[in-house]
Amino acid sequence: MFDTGFAMNRIVPAALLLLLAIGRPAPADGLTTNDAVYSKQQAKAGEQLYKDHCLLCHDKKYFRPVFAAWEGKTLGTMNLVMSTSMPQTNPGSLPLANYVDILAYMLSLNRYPAGQAPLPADNQVLDNITITPR
Amino acid sequence: MMTVVVVQACARPVFLLCSLVLAIAMLILLFAPTALSADRGTENGQWHYLGGDAAHTRYSPADQVNADNFGELEEAWVWDGASFNAQSGRSTPSYIDGTLYTVAGPRRYVVALDPANGELLWSYGEPKTARYDYSMRKDYGKGVAFASIDGKLVIYITSPGFFLTALDAATGQPLQGFGKPVPVAGFPKTGVVDMLPDLVSDLDIESDPYNGIPLERGYITTSSPPIVVNGVVVVGNSHEQGYYQSRIENVPGDILGYDARSGEFLWKFHVIPRPGEAGHETWESDAWKWSGDVSSWAPMSADLERGLVYIPTNGVTIDYYGGFHPGNNLFGTSLIALHAKTGQRAWHYQLVHHDIWNYDTPTAPVLLDVNVDGKPVPIVVQTTKQNFAYTFNRETGEPVWPIEEKAVPASDVPGEKLSPTQPWPTKPAAYGMQGLTHDDLIDFTPELRKAAVASLREFKIGPLFNPPLHRDNDQGYKAALWCPGDGGGTNIDGPSVADPASGIIYISTQADCSSRIIASGEERDADIPHPTGKTFSRYASLRPDGVRGPEDLPLFKPPYSHIVAIDMNTGEQLWRIPVGDTPELVLNHPKLQGIDIADTGTGANAPMLITATLLIYASAASDGTPMLFAVDKKSGERVGEAELPESAHYGMMTYVHEGKQYVIAQTGRTLTAMALAE
Numbered sequence: 001m002f003d004t005g006f007a008m009n010r011i012v013p014a015a016l017l018l019l020l021a022i023g024r025p026a027p028a029d030g031l032t033t034n035d036a037v038y039s040k041q042q043a044k045a046g047e048q049l050y051k052d053h054c055l056l057c058h059d060k061k062y063f064r065p066v067f068a069a070w071e072g073k074t075l076g077t078m079n080l081v082m083s084t085s086m087p088q089t090n091p092g093s094l095p096l097a098n099y100v101d102i103l104a105y106m107l108s109l110n111r112y113p114a115g116q117a118p119l120p121a122d123n124q125v126l127d128n129i130t131i132t133p134r
Numbered sequence: 135m136m137t138v139v140v141v142q143a144c145a146r147p148v149f150l151l152c153s154l155v156l157a158i159a160m161l162i163l164l165f166a167p168t169a170l171s172a173d174r175g176t177e178n179g180q181w182h183y184l185g186g187d188a189a190h191t192r193y194s195p196a197d198q199v200n201a202d203n204f205g206e207l208e209e210a211w212v213w214d215g216a217s218f219n220a221q222s223g224r225s226t227p228s229y230i231d232g233t234l235y236t237v238a239g240p241r242r243y244v245v246a247l248d249p250a251n252g253e254l255l256w257s258y259g260e261p262k263t264a265r266y267d268y269s270m271r272k273d274y275g276k277g278v279a280f281a282s283i284d285g286k287l288v289i290y291i292t293s294p295g296f297f298l299t300a301l302d303a304a305t306g307q308p309l310q311g312f313g314k315p316v317p318v319a320g321f322p323k324t325g326v327v328d329m330l331p332d333l334v335s336d337l338d339i340e341s342d343p344y345n346g347i348p349l350e351r352g353y354i355t356t357s358s359p360p361i362v363v364n365g366v367v368v369v370g371n372s373h374e375q376g377y378y379q380s381r382i383e384n385v386p387g388d389i390l391g392y393d394a395r396s397g398e399f400l401w402k403f404h405v406i407p408r409p410g411e412a413g414h415e416t417w418e419s420d421a422w423k424w425s426g427d428v429s430s431w432a433p434m435s436a437d438l439e440r441g442l443v444y445i446p447t448n449g450v451t452i453d454y455y456g457g458f459h460p461g462n463n464l465f466g467t468s469l470i471a472l473h474a475k476t477g478q479r480a481w482h483y484q485l486v487h488h489d490i491w492n493y494d495t496p497t498a499p500v501l502l503d504v505n506v507d508g509k510p511v512p513i514v515v516q517t518t519k520q521n522f523a524y525t526f527n528r529e530t531g532e533p534v535w536p537i538e539e540k541a542v543p544a545s546d547v548p549g550e551k552l553s554p555t556q557p558w559p560t561k562p563a564a565y566g567m568q569g570l571t572h573d574d575l576i577d578f579t580p581e582l583r584k585a586a587v588a589s590l591r592e593f594k595i596g597p598l599f600n601p602p603l604h605r606d607n608d609q610g611y612k613a614a615l616w617c618p619g620d621g622g623g624t625n626i627d628g629p630s631v632a633d634p635a636s637g638i639i640y641i642s643t644q645a646d647c648s649s650r651i652i653a654s655g656e657e658r659d660a661d662i663p664h665p666t667g668k669t670f671s672r673y674a675s676l677r678p679d680g681v682r683g684p685e686d687l688p689l690f691k692p693p694y695s696h697i698v699a700i701d702m703n704t705g706e707q708l709w710r711i712p713v714g715d716t717p718e719l720v721l722n723h724p725k726l727q728g729i730d731i732a733d734t735g736t737g738a739n740a741p742m743l744i745t746a747t748l749l750i751y752a753s754a755a756s757d758g759t760p761m762l763f764a765v766d767k768k769s770g771e772r773v774g775e776a777e778l779p780e781s782a783h784y785g786m787m788t789y790v791h792e793g794k795q796y797v798i799a800q801t802g803r804t805l806t807a808m809a810l811a812e
Contacts, residue, residue, distance in 0.1 A: 083682060
């Protein structure tokens, strides 16, 4: 039994992967955080990274108002801020892929829908995913 | 000394009268509220203050754990603060007469723990208030203060809601006869002082016990414990972080003094001088009227014999732009010495004039007694984000070695008028990164250097005190990059430690730069849920916008973080070592195969302490395993290591309980006690 949401969960990340494969950026009028842009498995990996590197300053409750405040901005900008200024005790010290996994966990905490494919560590893709209310 | 003088006086003919005076004096001394003793705070296995002693050396003479047995350290117990919603692990426990005391979680519960097993003995929680809810530094309590009142041990804390509470250390009950009833449901009838009315009494602001003060006038909270100096509870404070502010008004973070026995308000020191007060002239265009902050959010230290308390301060409201408060802005980003009894200023030194770099003074000053050029000198050393160890005679405030005013860049941001010079210690030499040139960038291969240079293209780099640059500048830059950045250098996550016997200070420092998008205050304001003040600043910081190194590698040459030992008798560096082990990310990086990489350090600062023979610090092995490392404090050679169950941050302490030495690591929401295997 496949409903539309499930189908979209599969199609959108697949399109993302295709775009990555051919080396082109996502379309400028692209996606929002409601478009199942990360996978549950990635969020799981992000949860451990969050515990290791973020929890010291940011509990889970921290991220909901953060996403509300970032409404209209892109995941690319959020990732830029995170990956250059966090964790506060050692800014920029994680591989870019780790920050994107943490971003996936933050999306899951905010109950944005998960899909099949992970959020890619590619700023051009992230720059085309707009943060919108769930 | 005092007793000897009195006895000699009593050898004269008026013996009876004199004896009576002597007896009264003895009684006064017996019942005077004092520190537990005149010792440094860590003798006999004790750890009285969050910094160990009142001098904040974090030194303990305990020697059970040494180089030979360090590897046998294992987890003795773990205290989990989950039920107190503990999270940050910023609090360092005190061990006083057989009990551990600390604070936990955003409610800043005071907890007493059994030092042998971590079992909870009692806890005290302040009732909730709206002014607590607003606090942005709830979980940053850092520790407790204490005093002996009439022979009874008393624990003091200041809370996120800006209340001062005194508790009977034996029971956790609020101290009888202390403070005044707070007219809010749930508050005890005794033991609490509402400090807000005292803070705003000369500011024409109404304070409500539940709601606090109107946010348009400002907000104040606390993020460190007070310190008790000879019967006076000296209270600092903190504000919202300057990078979360967009409006120009706030309340000043004046320092308050209270009687340790009664809670009576004794004095207030204006950190933003009023008309007629020293330093008022450093506020141009009447900016003192609306400016606030200059808080003292880092812990204070004290010279109990001299009755002096040493207070490090923050800058003025709003980081990165100060066009609305022209002038040098005393006592912002300064070190202030106050007479604890009166609150009178003994001396001060401003470390950064008109600070817009977020170079707030982040750690407690460290007090030592050293010999400089053959003469004994009582000193205070303030280590900083900007990697200077500013050193003063702590009695007079005179720099031990000359501090010169050196020309620094001007700002291009409209309306901003920076000081043309900044204080520049001639000794000790800067102990870490200052400013940035291409020569400081990663150079494992020419390609990596080239990529690092390219990544800086959109940023204006420069020397120490490189000023922030607004977004719509006509130079084509996205922003300025200043180094060290917000995180230091030295910061709260690696307080400096020192050996009182040798006069050597050990400083942790990291390589880090910051960049912020500087835009209109109004634009920034839209992102802030509960802004303080009412008038938008012309500029404020929108968000960080930094630079990553190429290929997931650090932007800089190693070491990424290191510990420096400086002999404060001479001001000379003795040795420096990387913090922890080279991260696997660097060690096994595919672009670095075949390249011999010396130990780089992890990039993070290290919590440390000093014992009879060791420098002990917490960091990580190459694979990220949390570790305790032992270093020979004389040579800097690593002599031991032990695995920790969790990463440790912010601070650590050691104590000896029932003949057994424990090392406490602050492991996030838990405290981990390490001890030698049985």
